[in-house]
Amino acid sequence: MIRVKLSEVKDRPSEYLHVAERQEVIITRHGKPAGVLVGLSIEDDWFDDRLENDPRFLARVAGARKSLNEGNGVRIEDLA
16 A cells, blocks of 8 residues: 555556556545545456445345344255
8 A cells, every 4th residue: 555645646647547456545635645546457346346335235235144144034955
């Protein structure tokens, strides 16, 4: 992970996108962290990241896990 001033990222965005493919780039404004640049090696990475951080999706997963822990659900063996 590296820290870079916002002005540097604005001057050379392509360069920092390449860096972000290997490591996270912390973008600072007035010396304080203001954002993170994360590179995506393939388009599916973007979708995966959005899904894994979507509060609605995470709530549905938590609800499904709770339901299974309470004994609700169907065993995979019963699907055949």
